[in-house]
Amino acid sequence: MAKAIMLQGTSSHVGKSILTTALCRIFKQDGQKVTPFKAQNMALNSYVTKTGGEMGRAQVAQAEAAGLDPTVEMNPVLLKPTGNSCSQVIVMGKPVGNMSAKEYHAGYSLKALGVVTECIQKLHQDFDTIVIEGAGSPAEVNLKDNDIVNMRVAKLAGAPVLLIADIDRGGALASIVGTLELLDPDERALIKGLIINKFRGDITLLKPALDFLEVKTGKPVIGVVPHLDRLGIDDEDSVSLEDKEQPEKVSELDIAVLRLPKISNFTDFDALANESDVQVRYVRQGEAIGKPDLIILPGSKNTTEDLLYLRHNGYEQELIKLAKSGTPLVGICGGYQMLGREVQDPEHTESDLDKVMGLGLIDSITIFEANKVTHQVKAAACNHKFLGINYSGHNLAGYEIHMGRTQFLSPVDAAFTIVTRSGKSVQLTDGAISADGLVMGTYIHGIFDNDTYRRAVLDALRVRKGLAPLGVIKDTQALKDAAYNRLADVVRQGLDMDLIYRIMNENNGR
Template sequence: MAQAIMLQGTSSHVGKSILTTALCRIFKQDGQKVTPFKAQNMALNSYVTKTGGEMGRAQVAQAEAAGLDPTVEMNPVLLKPTGNSCSQVIVMGKPVGNMSAKEYHSGYSLKALGVVTECLRKLHKDFDTIVIEGAGSPAEVNLKDNDIVNMRVAKLAGAPVLLIADIDRGGALASIVGTLELLEPDERDLVKGIIINKFRGDISLLKPALDFLEAKTGKPVIGVVPHLDKLGIDDEDSVSLEEKEQPAKKEGELDIAVLRLPKISNFTDFDALANESDVRLRYVRKGEALGNPDLIILPGSKNTTEDLLYLRENGYEREIIKRVKSGTPVVGICGGYQMLGREVQDPDHTESDLDEVMGLGLIDSITVFAANKVTHQVKAVAVNHKFLGINYSGDNLTGYEIHMGCTQFLSPVDPAFTIDTRSGKQVQMPDGAVTADGLVMGTYMHGIFDNDAYRRAVLDALRVRKGLAPLGVIVDTQALKDAAYNRLADVVRRSMDIDLVYRIMNEANGR
């Protein structure tokens, strides 16, 4: 039977995901066979497992920190917002339908409790330690009756709880005391310690507040974790996009503009680009100028038709087409790829009430949505890949597909890539398209820029177009991630009483 620890917060975005990641790496470093778990996640940043199941990206980072391949048991329920207080509900990696917030919380969530319980049972059997992440706050009294992610899970897992507060946003002491006050007595007893997160400044000045907290609540403060910048670790949701804007780099570097769509998904597709020394990656938000970038990227979207209308109504469609005509290259990934075509059709109203929406017309294609969702991990090859005229050839390119709809071409095109492995099965399938002039590329492969040699080939082609010498330096993305997990673990180990965390877990298990 595994021991468990659960991280809950006084609100959303207090750092539960990152601290769960840190504990996964710390326990792995200490020789534990450790797994993350989050019963229910709400995020547009998702991932596809080896078996084709879809799960939240934060639990993928946590699994990587634990040295594991991600599995849907680590995140059995995923909610992907589609707009208008509605979400696509994904259970054990597969969509079960779209539901309003009221339909889900008052009618469906407790039906998924059996799945959550079974996943916990399996993880308890297979691992030494489970690090469980909660969601939002356990003190949301309007949601507690149907909760399947906070205190009900702590009880199911036999997990003591550490309560996290974000001191950077202010009101941390009040939020801790208030959260504990709103819990039921048995829930309050489950909270065994407090973590102050995102602290800036001289910790000695905080000591009176810590003493007050311990006296007021009877709970030990287990640690004060500093504010951590540029972690290099995948983020959970679009809230963290606010932290991704980069300052301008030196004159002559590459400027890459990603359209910050209202329903943007899988923005981690571009983290590897942002880590390159010669790239300034910026997210163009509503009302901001597109400018004159070296590359424009249309990202994935949870609602392609609505995001197409957003581009049109805010003048970005016109600006993108103008830039392409003047020689600026464009990449579209997944939903962004669909937008590049002539038309997006939705006869069954899978995404919206609209039957069809005109696309940007940069690729001679139409996309027709269907109810079935395509989710696969893939491997691909590129043979004389024509984007930017680089004639790139390479194999073992990895990525994953998450999309609804099939793209059909109205005239012959060069595929961007050829998928040769899909969910572990050998196939030969063209993916995406590159226009004859090499300026526009679309692909369904999320994570294409995580392929180090391919990413550098694209960036060096952009440099040559700008009159700069190619760098030719290939950055090892996976090594950077692993170093980031170790760096995070080192900081958290110094900032928290990890020995006390072990004692809390042992006592909960009667050890």
């Protein structure tokens, strides 16, 4: 049986995901065969495994930190909000339907408990150490009866719990004391330590508060972790997107991403933002797109609703005007579907509407079907015509997550050729590039994570602007691995790892 530790929080967005990532890397550095686990995740940022299963992006980062390929056993239940208090429910990587919050929590969640239990048992067999992430707060009394992600999981896994509070938002002491007070006695006993996260300032000034917490709660403070900026690690949800909204630098290239209400997989643009000559800014409702060097329409969990958002907020005409006046435009997945003439939804997989008119910048229609396409892919480009770069490259890695199938009404130049799908050899065209080379759509998420392709696009934008190409190719994976090590170093300094090991060895969660 593996040793386990679980991280729960006094609320959402206190840093559970990032501290789980840190512990995965720390345990890996210490020679442990470690895996992350989160029973149920709610997020619009998702990923496709090698076997074609869909899972939450945070567990992917945690798996990378642990030196593993992500598998759906690490996140057996994924909820992807679709709107109107509804989510698409994905179990073991495959969608089982759309459900309202009431339908899920009152009727379905406990049915998924058997799958969660099986995954925990498998991870116990296959690994030395399991780092488990909770969700929200364990003290949400209205949800406890049907909980499959917090205390019930701690009991199933035999995992002692560390409770995390975010001191940056204020009220950390009260949130810890209040959370413990709302727990049942047996749940309170599972919590073996407290972590103060996102601290700024002189830690000596915090010492009286830490002493108070230990006396008041009878729980040791495991440590204080400083506020960490620009980690270079994939984000999980739209809450973390708020941190990206305002540009932190003025750069030579300005890339505008439309901040759609149902934006998904915005990690597609992190590699662009990490380039020294690029500013990626997210255009929120009411803000002007301006005159960027490149516009990106991102993925969406609800293409029809987000198309209507563009129309009703004046962005549709602004996008068409900018594209026709020469501003390059890229659409990825849902954004690609929006570029066509029409999006049809005869089975009402996304909304009650049968069809919605698109932007008409690519001569295509997209028809939604119930079956979801989820694959890791490798793609090739031959004399790729976007921006006139004539780029040729092989083994471009990415992944597909979409329910629509796009059909062309007239011949177009494909953007890429998919050569492997879920490990199987194929020859499938993907996406489209307009005749003038300034509008491109693709279903491939993560296309800008490919280092040579990303720099080819950026250098083409530089030349269009009268700037010399940089030609400097960053190794995205090496930078990400270095970020995991930096994170582990900081968290190791902030936490009493010897105490964490003792807590795990005692296995008081049993």
